[in-house]
Amino acid sequence: METEKQRIRELCTAFRLGGISxxxxxxxxxxxxxxxxxxxxxxQILETEATHRSVKDLNKREKAAWLPQMSDLNHYKTGSEDEISPGRLKQLRELNWVDQLFNIVLMGPSGTGKTFLAAGLCQDAVKAGYNAYFRRMDDLVNMLKTKDFVKTQQVEYKRLLKANLLVIDDIMLFPLEKNLAISFFNFINQIYESTSIIITTNKKPSDWSKQLDDEVIATALLDRLLYHCEVINFSGESYRLKNRKTIFEGS
Structure with a gap:
Protein backbone atom coordinates (compact mmCIF):
# COMPACT_ATOMS: atom_id res chain seq x y z
CA MET A 1 0.00 0.00 0.00
CA GLU A 2 2.79 2.44 0.91
CA THR A 3 4.51 1.70 -2.41
CA GLU A 4 1.28 2.49 -4.27
CA LYS A 5 0.83 5.73 -2.31
CA GLN A 6 4.38 6.73 -3.14
CA ARG A 7 3.75 5.97 -6.82
CA ILE A 8 0.60 8.12 -6.73
CA ARG A 9 2.60 11.02 -5.27
CA GLU A 10 5.26 10.59 -7.98
CA LEU A 11 2.61 10.66 -10.70
CA CYS A 12 0.98 13.72 -9.13
CA THR A 13 4.34 15.48 -9.17
CA ALA A 14 4.86 14.52 -12.81
CA PHE A 15 1.42 15.84 -13.77
CA ARG A 16 1.76 18.90 -11.47
CA LEU A 17 -1.18 17.92 -9.28
CA GLY A 18 0.14 19.52 -6.11
CA GLY A 19 -3.18 19.53 -4.25
CA ILE A 20 -3.71 15.80 -4.68
CA SER A 21 -0.05 15.03 -3.93
CA GLN A 44 -13.09 14.47 -3.43
CA ILE A 45 -9.73 14.16 -5.16
CA LEU A 46 -10.65 16.58 -7.94
CA GLU A 47 -12.19 19.07 -5.47
CA THR A 48 -8.95 19.01 -3.48
CA GLU A 49 -6.92 19.81 -6.58
CA ALA A 50 -9.36 22.55 -7.66
CA THR A 51 -9.18 24.22 -4.24
CA HIS A 52 -5.38 24.01 -4.24
CA ARG A 53 -5.15 25.64 -7.67
CA SER A 54 -7.65 28.33 -6.75
CA VAL A 55 -5.66 29.30 -3.65
CA LYS A 56 -2.39 29.21 -5.60
CA ASP A 57 -3.84 31.41 -8.35
CA LEU A 58 -5.20 33.90 -5.79
CA ASN A 59 -1.81 34.10 -4.05
CA LYS A 60 -0.12 34.71 -7.40
CA ARG A 61 -2.53 37.50 -8.35
CA GLU A 62 -2.30 39.10 -4.89
CA LYS A 63 1.49 39.15 -5.17
CA ALA A 64 1.32 40.75 -8.63
CA ALA A 65 -1.22 43.34 -7.44
CA TRP A 66 1.26 45.10 -5.07
CA LEU A 67 -1.50 45.97 -2.62
CA PRO A 68 -0.79 48.18 0.40
CA GLN A 69 -1.08 46.52 3.80
CA MET A 70 -4.33 48.32 4.60
CA SER A 71 -6.61 47.11 1.80
CA ASP A 72 -9.56 45.44 3.52
CA LEU A 73 -12.76 47.42 2.92
CA ASN A 74 -14.49 45.55 5.75
CA HIS A 75 -12.65 48.10 7.93
CA TYR A 76 -13.58 51.10 5.78
CA LYS A 77 -15.61 53.69 7.68
CA THR A 78 -18.20 55.60 5.69
CA GLY A 79 -19.11 59.08 6.88
CA SER A 80 -20.84 62.33 6.07
CA GLU A 81 -17.65 64.05 4.90
CA ASP A 82 -17.58 62.26 1.54
CA GLU A 83 -19.93 60.64 -0.94
CA ILE A 84 -19.25 57.05 0.13
CA SER A 85 -22.44 56.03 1.90
CA PRO A 86 -22.85 52.38 2.93
CA GLY A 87 -25.11 51.84 -0.08
CA ARG A 88 -22.60 53.33 -2.53
CA LEU A 89 -19.76 51.33 -0.99
CA LYS A 90 -21.80 48.14 -1.42
CA GLN A 91 -22.41 48.99 -5.08
CA LEU A 92 -18.74 49.68 -5.68
CA ARG A 93 -17.76 46.39 -4.07
CA GLU A 94 -20.10 44.44 -6.34
CA LEU A 95 -17.64 45.36 -9.16
CA ASN A 96 -20.27 45.52 -11.92
CA TRP A 97 -18.55 48.70 -13.12
CA VAL A 98 -15.40 46.71 -13.90
CA ASP A 99 -17.31 44.54 -16.38
CA GLN A 100 -18.83 47.71 -17.85
CA LEU A 101 -15.34 49.26 -18.25
CA PHE A 102 -16.21 52.25 -16.07
CA ASN A 103 -13.46 54.33 -14.49
CA ILE A 104 -13.47 55.85 -11.01
CA VAL A 105 -11.76 59.10 -10.05
CA LEU A 106 -11.20 59.64 -6.32
CA MET A 107 -10.39 63.31 -5.84
CA GLY A 108 -9.58 65.30 -2.72
CA PRO A 109 -6.94 66.33 -0.18
CA SER A 110 -4.24 63.93 1.01
CA GLY A 111 -5.15 61.64 3.86
CA THR A 112 -8.91 61.55 3.32
CA GLY A 113 -9.17 57.85 2.43
CA LYS A 114 -8.78 57.81 -1.35
CA THR A 115 -5.93 55.31 -1.43
CA PHE A 116 -7.59 53.03 1.13
CA LEU A 117 -10.76 52.85 -0.94
CA ALA A 118 -8.88 52.34 -4.21
CA ALA A 119 -6.68 49.60 -2.75
CA GLY A 120 -9.69 47.93 -1.14
CA LEU A 121 -11.58 47.80 -4.42
CA CYS A 122 -8.47 46.40 -6.08
CA GLN A 123 -8.25 43.69 -3.42
CA ASP A 124 -11.94 42.84 -3.93
CA ALA A 125 -11.30 42.54 -7.67
CA VAL A 126 -8.31 40.24 -7.13
CA LYS A 127 -10.37 37.98 -4.88
CA ALA A 128 -13.17 37.96 -7.46
CA GLY A 129 -10.77 36.57 -10.07
CA TYR A 130 -9.88 39.72 -12.00
CA ASN A 131 -6.35 40.66 -13.04
CA ALA A 132 -6.17 43.79 -10.91
CA TYR A 133 -3.10 45.86 -10.06
CA PHE A 134 -2.32 48.72 -7.69
CA ARG A 135 0.45 51.03 -8.84
CA ARG A 136 1.62 54.41 -7.63
CA MET A 137 2.14 57.01 -10.30
CA ASP A 138 5.90 56.89 -9.75
CA ASP A 139 5.82 53.09 -10.29
CA LEU A 140 4.27 53.66 -13.71
CA VAL A 141 6.64 56.49 -14.59
CA ASN A 142 9.65 54.34 -13.68
CA MET A 143 8.27 51.47 -15.76
CA LEU A 144 7.70 53.72 -18.76
CA LYS A 145 11.24 55.12 -18.44
CA THR A 146 12.94 51.74 -18.40
CA LYS A 147 10.69 49.23 -20.19
CA ASP A 148 12.69 49.36 -23.44
CA PHE A 149 15.93 48.15 -21.85
CA VAL A 150 14.98 46.42 -18.56
CA LYS A 151 13.41 42.99 -19.06
CA THR A 152 11.44 42.97 -15.80
CA GLN A 153 9.88 46.31 -16.68
CA GLN A 154 8.96 45.02 -20.14
CA VAL A 155 7.19 42.11 -18.42
CA GLU A 156 5.45 44.58 -16.12
CA TYR A 157 4.35 46.68 -19.10
CA LYS A 158 2.83 43.68 -20.89
CA ARG A 159 1.15 42.57 -17.66
CA LEU A 160 -0.55 45.93 -17.15
CA LEU A 161 -1.72 46.05 -20.77
CA LYS A 162 -3.82 42.95 -20.01
CA ALA A 163 -5.29 44.26 -16.74
CA ASN A 164 -9.00 44.11 -16.02
CA LEU A 165 -8.52 46.82 -13.39
CA LEU A 166 -5.62 49.21 -12.82
CA VAL A 167 -5.36 51.55 -9.84
CA ILE A 168 -3.09 54.56 -10.35
CA ASP A 169 -2.42 56.17 -6.98
CA ASP A 170 -1.47 59.85 -6.62
CA ILE A 171 -1.73 60.70 -10.30
CA MET A 172 -0.38 64.18 -11.15
CA LEU A 173 1.20 64.59 -7.72
CA PHE A 174 4.41 65.71 -9.42
CA PRO A 175 5.00 67.39 -12.80
CA LEU A 176 6.00 65.15 -15.72
CA GLU A 177 8.57 65.93 -18.37
CA LYS A 178 7.15 66.21 -21.89
CA ASN A 179 8.51 62.86 -23.11
CA LEU A 180 7.12 61.04 -20.05
CA ALA A 181 3.77 62.82 -20.39
CA ILE A 182 3.57 61.49 -23.95
CA SER A 183 4.55 57.97 -22.83
CA PHE A 184 1.93 58.05 -20.07
CA PHE A 185 -0.76 59.23 -22.49
CA ASN A 186 0.17 56.47 -24.96
CA PHE A 187 -0.08 53.89 -22.19
CA ILE A 188 -3.55 55.08 -21.11
CA ASN A 189 -4.59 55.27 -24.75
CA GLN A 190 -3.72 51.58 -25.15
CA ILE A 191 -5.69 50.32 -22.16
CA TYR A 192 -8.68 52.61 -21.67
CA GLU A 193 -11.00 50.64 -23.96
CA SER A 194 -10.26 47.28 -22.32
CA THR A 195 -9.40 48.15 -18.70
CA SER A 196 -11.22 49.84 -15.85
CA ILE A 197 -9.04 52.47 -14.20
CA ILE A 198 -9.20 53.91 -10.70
CA ILE A 199 -7.18 57.05 -10.10
CA THR A 200 -6.58 58.93 -6.87
CA THR A 201 -5.53 62.54 -7.09
CA ASN A 202 -5.40 65.76 -5.09
CA LYS A 203 -5.30 67.82 -8.28
CA LYS A 204 -8.36 69.16 -10.07
CA PRO A 205 -8.58 68.33 -13.80
CA SER A 206 -7.93 72.01 -14.54
CA ASP A 207 -4.48 71.63 -12.91
CA TRP A 208 -3.41 68.66 -15.03
CA SER A 209 -2.16 70.77 -17.93
CA LYS A 210 0.28 72.48 -15.54
CA GLN A 211 1.60 69.14 -14.30
CA LEU A 212 2.00 67.83 -17.84
CA ASP A 213 3.15 71.17 -19.24
CA ASP A 214 0.90 70.50 -22.22
CA GLU A 215 -2.77 71.41 -22.43
CA VAL A 216 -3.37 69.22 -25.50
CA ILE A 217 -2.04 66.07 -23.81
CA ALA A 218 -3.93 66.86 -20.59
CA THR A 219 -7.19 67.33 -22.50
CA ALA A 220 -6.72 64.12 -24.49
CA LEU A 221 -5.86 62.17 -21.32
CA LEU A 222 -8.89 63.49 -19.42
CA ASP A 223 -11.10 62.75 -22.42
CA ARG A 224 -10.21 59.06 -22.21
CA LEU A 225 -10.36 58.77 -18.42
CA LEU A 226 -13.61 60.67 -17.91
CA TYR A 227 -15.66 59.25 -20.81
CA HIS A 228 -17.19 56.42 -18.76
CA CYS A 229 -16.38 57.59 -15.28
CA GLU A 230 -17.68 58.16 -11.76
CA VAL A 231 -16.01 61.08 -9.95
CA ILE A 232 -16.07 60.86 -6.16
CA ASN A 233 -14.96 63.92 -4.20
CA PHE A 234 -13.38 63.61 -0.76
CA SER A 235 -13.13 66.40 1.78
CA GLY A 236 -12.27 66.93 5.42
CA GLU A 237 -9.15 66.76 7.53
CA SER A 238 -6.39 64.27 6.86
CA TYR A 239 -6.92 61.05 8.81
CA ARG A 240 -3.17 60.82 9.47
CA LEU A 241 -2.96 64.36 10.86
CA LYS A 242 -6.13 63.96 12.89
CA ASN A 243 -4.82 60.74 14.45
CA ARG A 244 -1.16 61.64 14.60
CA LYS A 245 0.93 60.17 17.43
CA THR A 246 3.35 62.00 19.67
CA ILE A 247 6.41 61.00 21.67
CA PHE A 248 5.42 63.39 24.49
CA GLU A 249 3.18 62.20 27.32
CA GLY A 250 0.00 64.20 27.87
CA SER A 251 0.27 65.93 24.47
Missing part, protein backbone atom coordinates in the same frame (compact mmCIF):
# COMPACT_ATOMS: atom_id res chain seq x y z
CA UNK A 22 -0.15 16.93 -0.63
CA UNK A 23 -3.52 15.56 0.47
CA UNK A 24 -3.55 12.00 -0.89
CA UNK A 25 -2.77 10.32 2.43
CA UNK A 26 -5.63 12.06 4.24
CA UNK A 27 -7.98 11.50 1.31
CA UNK A 28 -7.30 7.76 1.25
CA UNK A 29 -7.70 7.48 5.03
CA UNK A 30 -11.03 9.31 4.90
CA UNK A 31 -12.24 7.15 2.00
CA UNK A 32 -11.35 3.95 3.87
CA UNK A 33 -13.02 5.09 7.10
CA UNK A 34 -16.21 6.14 5.34
CA UNK A 35 -16.21 3.21 2.90
CA UNK A 36 -16.49 5.80 0.18
CA UNK A 37 -17.64 4.83 -3.32
CA UNK A 38 -15.42 5.32 -6.35
CA UNK A 39 -17.38 8.29 -7.72
CA UNK A 40 -17.38 10.17 -4.44
CA UNK A 41 -13.68 9.44 -3.87
CA UNK A 42 -12.82 10.73 -7.35
CA UNK A 43 -14.94 13.81 -6.73
Missing amino acids: NGIKALITEAEQQEMGYVKFLS
Whole structure:
Protein backbone atom coordinates (compact mmCIF):
# COMPACT_ATOMS: atom_id res chain seq x y z
CA MET A 1 0.00 0.00 0.00
CA GLU A 2 2.79 2.44 0.91
CA THR A 3 4.51 1.70 -2.41
CA GLU A 4 1.28 2.49 -4.27
CA LYS A 5 0.83 5.73 -2.31
CA GLN A 6 4.38 6.73 -3.14
CA ARG A 7 3.75 5.97 -6.82
CA ILE A 8 0.60 8.12 -6.73
CA ARG A 9 2.60 11.02 -5.27
CA GLU A 10 5.26 10.59 -7.98
CA LEU A 11 2.61 10.66 -10.70
CA CYS A 12 0.98 13.72 -9.13
CA THR A 13 4.34 15.48 -9.17
CA ALA A 14 4.86 14.52 -12.81
CA PHE A 15 1.42 15.84 -13.77
CA ARG A 16 1.76 18.90 -11.47
CA LEU A 17 -1.18 17.92 -9.28
CA GLY A 18 0.14 19.52 -6.11
CA GLY A 19 -3.18 19.53 -4.25
CA ILE A 20 -3.71 15.80 -4.68
CA SER A 21 -0.05 15.03 -3.93
CA ASN A 22 -0.15 16.93 -0.63
CA GLY A 23 -3.52 15.56 0.47
CA ILE A 24 -3.55 12.00 -0.89
CA LYS A 25 -2.77 10.32 2.43
CA ALA A 26 -5.63 12.06 4.24
CA LEU A 27 -7.98 11.50 1.31
CA ILE A 28 -7.30 7.76 1.25
CA THR A 29 -7.70 7.48 5.03
CA GLU A 30 -11.03 9.31 4.90
CA ALA A 31 -12.24 7.15 2.00
CA GLU A 32 -11.35 3.95 3.87
CA GLN A 33 -13.02 5.09 7.10
CA GLN A 34 -16.21 6.14 5.34
CA GLU A 35 -16.21 3.21 2.90
CA MET A 36 -16.49 5.80 0.18
CA GLY A 37 -17.64 4.83 -3.32
CA TYR A 38 -15.42 5.32 -6.35
CA VAL A 39 -17.38 8.29 -7.72
CA LYS A 40 -17.38 10.17 -4.44
CA PHE A 41 -13.68 9.44 -3.87
CA LEU A 42 -12.82 10.73 -7.35
CA SER A 43 -14.94 13.81 -6.73
CA GLN A 44 -13.09 14.47 -3.43
CA ILE A 45 -9.73 14.16 -5.16
CA LEU A 46 -10.65 16.58 -7.94
CA GLU A 47 -12.19 19.07 -5.47
CA THR A 48 -8.95 19.01 -3.48
CA GLU A 49 -6.92 19.81 -6.58
CA ALA A 50 -9.36 22.55 -7.66
CA THR A 51 -9.18 24.22 -4.24
CA HIS A 52 -5.38 24.01 -4.24
CA ARG A 53 -5.15 25.64 -7.67
CA SER A 54 -7.65 28.33 -6.75
CA VAL A 55 -5.66 29.30 -3.65
CA LYS A 56 -2.39 29.21 -5.60
CA ASP A 57 -3.84 31.41 -8.35
CA LEU A 58 -5.20 33.90 -5.79
CA ASN A 59 -1.81 34.10 -4.05
CA LYS A 60 -0.12 34.71 -7.40
CA ARG A 61 -2.53 37.50 -8.35
CA GLU A 62 -2.30 39.10 -4.89
CA LYS A 63 1.49 39.15 -5.17
CA ALA A 64 1.32 40.75 -8.63
CA ALA A 65 -1.22 43.34 -7.44
CA TRP A 66 1.26 45.10 -5.07
CA LEU A 67 -1.50 45.97 -2.62
CA PRO A 68 -0.79 48.18 0.40
CA GLN A 69 -1.08 46.52 3.80
CA MET A 70 -4.33 48.32 4.60
CA SER A 71 -6.61 47.11 1.80
CA ASP A 72 -9.56 45.44 3.52
CA LEU A 73 -12.76 47.42 2.92
CA ASN A 74 -14.49 45.55 5.75
CA HIS A 75 -12.65 48.10 7.93
CA TYR A 76 -13.58 51.10 5.78
CA LYS A 77 -15.61 53.69 7.68
CA THR A 78 -18.20 55.60 5.69
CA GLY A 79 -19.11 59.08 6.88
CA SER A 80 -20.84 62.33 6.07
CA GLU A 81 -17.65 64.05 4.90
CA ASP A 82 -17.58 62.26 1.54
CA GLU A 83 -19.93 60.64 -0.94
CA ILE A 84 -19.25 57.05 0.13
CA SER A 85 -22.44 56.03 1.90
CA PRO A 86 -22.85 52.38 2.93
CA GLY A 87 -25.11 51.84 -0.08
CA ARG A 88 -22.60 53.33 -2.53
CA LEU A 89 -19.76 51.33 -0.99
CA LYS A 90 -21.80 48.14 -1.42
CA GLN A 91 -22.41 48.99 -5.08
CA LEU A 92 -18.74 49.68 -5.68
CA ARG A 93 -17.76 46.39 -4.07
CA GLU A 94 -20.10 44.44 -6.34
CA LEU A 95 -17.64 45.36 -9.16
CA ASN A 96 -20.27 45.52 -11.92
CA TRP A 97 -18.55 48.70 -13.12
CA VAL A 98 -15.40 46.71 -13.90
CA ASP A 99 -17.31 44.54 -16.38
CA GLN A 100 -18.83 47.71 -17.85
CA LEU A 101 -15.34 49.26 -18.25
CA PHE A 102 -16.21 52.25 -16.07
CA ASN A 103 -13.46 54.33 -14.49
CA ILE A 104 -13.47 55.85 -11.01
CA VAL A 105 -11.76 59.10 -10.05
CA LEU A 106 -11.20 59.64 -6.32
CA MET A 107 -10.39 63.31 -5.84
CA GLY A 108 -9.58 65.30 -2.72
CA PRO A 109 -6.94 66.33 -0.18
CA SER A 110 -4.24 63.93 1.01
CA GLY A 111 -5.15 61.64 3.86
CA THR A 112 -8.91 61.55 3.32
CA GLY A 113 -9.17 57.85 2.43
CA LYS A 114 -8.78 57.81 -1.35
CA THR A 115 -5.93 55.31 -1.43
CA PHE A 116 -7.59 53.03 1.13
CA LEU A 117 -10.76 52.85 -0.94
CA ALA A 118 -8.88 52.34 -4.21
CA ALA A 119 -6.68 49.60 -2.75
CA GLY A 120 -9.69 47.93 -1.14
CA LEU A 121 -11.58 47.80 -4.42
CA CYS A 122 -8.47 46.40 -6.08
CA GLN A 123 -8.25 43.69 -3.42
CA ASP A 124 -11.94 42.84 -3.93
CA ALA A 125 -11.30 42.54 -7.67
CA VAL A 126 -8.31 40.24 -7.13
CA LYS A 127 -10.37 37.98 -4.88
CA ALA A 128 -13.17 37.96 -7.46
CA GLY A 129 -10.77 36.57 -10.07
CA TYR A 130 -9.88 39.72 -12.00
CA ASN A 131 -6.35 40.66 -13.04
CA ALA A 132 -6.17 43.79 -10.91
CA TYR A 133 -3.10 45.86 -10.06
CA PHE A 134 -2.32 48.72 -7.69
CA ARG A 135 0.45 51.03 -8.84
CA ARG A 136 1.62 54.41 -7.63
CA MET A 137 2.14 57.01 -10.30
CA ASP A 138 5.90 56.89 -9.75
CA ASP A 139 5.82 53.09 -10.29
CA LEU A 140 4.27 53.66 -13.71
CA VAL A 141 6.64 56.49 -14.59
CA ASN A 142 9.65 54.34 -13.68
CA MET A 143 8.27 51.47 -15.76
CA LEU A 144 7.70 53.72 -18.76
CA LYS A 145 11.24 55.12 -18.44
CA THR A 146 12.94 51.74 -18.40
CA LYS A 147 10.69 49.23 -20.19
CA ASP A 148 12.69 49.36 -23.44
CA PHE A 149 15.93 48.15 -21.85
CA VAL A 150 14.98 46.42 -18.56
CA LYS A 151 13.41 42.99 -19.06
CA THR A 152 11.44 42.97 -15.80
CA GLN A 153 9.88 46.31 -16.68
CA GLN A 154 8.96 45.02 -20.14
CA VAL A 155 7.19 42.11 -18.42
CA GLU A 156 5.45 44.58 -16.12
CA TYR A 157 4.35 46.68 -19.10
CA LYS A 158 2.83 43.68 -20.89
CA ARG A 159 1.15 42.57 -17.66
CA LEU A 160 -0.55 45.93 -17.15
CA LEU A 161 -1.72 46.05 -20.77
CA LYS A 162 -3.82 42.95 -20.01
CA ALA A 163 -5.29 44.26 -16.74
CA ASN A 164 -9.00 44.11 -16.02
CA LEU A 165 -8.52 46.82 -13.39
CA LEU A 166 -5.62 49.21 -12.82
CA VAL A 167 -5.36 51.55 -9.84
CA ILE A 168 -3.09 54.56 -10.35
CA ASP A 169 -2.42 56.17 -6.98
CA ASP A 170 -1.47 59.85 -6.62
CA ILE A 171 -1.73 60.70 -10.30
CA MET A 172 -0.38 64.18 -11.15
CA LEU A 173 1.20 64.59 -7.72
CA PHE A 174 4.41 65.71 -9.42
CA PRO A 175 5.00 67.39 -12.80
CA LEU A 176 6.00 65.15 -15.72
CA GLU A 177 8.57 65.93 -18.37
CA LYS A 178 7.15 66.21 -21.89
CA ASN A 179 8.51 62.86 -23.11
CA LEU A 180 7.12 61.04 -20.05
CA ALA A 181 3.77 62.82 -20.39
CA ILE A 182 3.57 61.49 -23.95
CA SER A 183 4.55 57.97 -22.83
CA PHE A 184 1.93 58.05 -20.07
CA PHE A 185 -0.76 59.23 -22.49
CA ASN A 186 0.17 56.47 -24.96
CA PHE A 187 -0.08 53.89 -22.19
CA ILE A 188 -3.55 55.08 -21.11
CA ASN A 189 -4.59 55.27 -24.75
CA GLN A 190 -3.72 51.58 -25.15
CA ILE A 191 -5.69 50.32 -22.16
CA TYR A 192 -8.68 52.61 -21.67
CA GLU A 193 -11.00 50.64 -23.96
CA SER A 194 -10.26 47.28 -22.32
CA THR A 195 -9.40 48.15 -18.70
CA SER A 196 -11.22 49.84 -15.85
CA ILE A 197 -9.04 52.47 -14.20
CA ILE A 198 -9.20 53.91 -10.70
CA ILE A 199 -7.18 57.05 -10.10
CA THR A 200 -6.58 58.93 -6.87
CA THR A 201 -5.53 62.54 -7.09
CA ASN A 202 -5.40 65.76 -5.09
CA LYS A 203 -5.30 67.82 -8.28
CA LYS A 204 -8.36 69.16 -10.07
CA PRO A 205 -8.58 68.33 -13.80
CA SER A 206 -7.93 72.01 -14.54
CA ASP A 207 -4.48 71.63 -12.91
CA TRP A 208 -3.41 68.66 -15.03
CA SER A 209 -2.16 70.77 -17.93
CA LYS A 210 0.28 72.48 -15.54
CA GLN A 211 1.60 69.14 -14.30
CA LEU A 212 2.00 67.83 -17.84
CA ASP A 213 3.15 71.17 -19.24
CA ASP A 214 0.90 70.50 -22.22
CA GLU A 215 -2.77 71.41 -22.43
CA VAL A 216 -3.37 69.22 -25.50
CA ILE A 217 -2.04 66.07 -23.81
CA ALA A 218 -3.93 66.86 -20.59
CA THR A 219 -7.19 67.33 -22.50
CA ALA A 220 -6.72 64.12 -24.49
CA LEU A 221 -5.86 62.17 -21.32
CA LEU A 222 -8.89 63.49 -19.42
CA ASP A 223 -11.10 62.75 -22.42
CA ARG A 224 -10.21 59.06 -22.21
CA LEU A 225 -10.36 58.77 -18.42
CA LEU A 226 -13.61 60.67 -17.91
CA TYR A 227 -15.66 59.25 -20.81
CA HIS A 228 -17.19 56.42 -18.76
CA CYS A 229 -16.38 57.59 -15.28
CA GLU A 230 -17.68 58.16 -11.76
CA VAL A 231 -16.01 61.08 -9.95
CA ILE A 232 -16.07 60.86 -6.16
CA ASN A 233 -14.96 63.92 -4.20
CA PHE A 234 -13.38 63.61 -0.76
CA SER A 235 -13.13 66.40 1.78
CA GLY A 236 -12.27 66.93 5.42
CA GLU A 237 -9.15 66.76 7.53
CA SER A 238 -6.39 64.27 6.86
CA TYR A 239 -6.92 61.05 8.81
CA ARG A 240 -3.17 60.82 9.47
CA LEU A 241 -2.96 64.36 10.86
CA LYS A 242 -6.13 63.96 12.89
CA ASN A 243 -4.82 60.74 14.45
CA ARG A 244 -1.16 61.64 14.60
CA LYS A 245 0.93 60.17 17.43
CA THR A 246 3.35 62.00 19.67
CA ILE A 247 6.41 61.00 21.67
CA PHE A 248 5.42 63.39 24.49
CA GLU A 249 3.18 62.20 27.32
CA GLY A 250 0.00 64.20 27.87
CA SER A 251 0.27 65.93 24.47
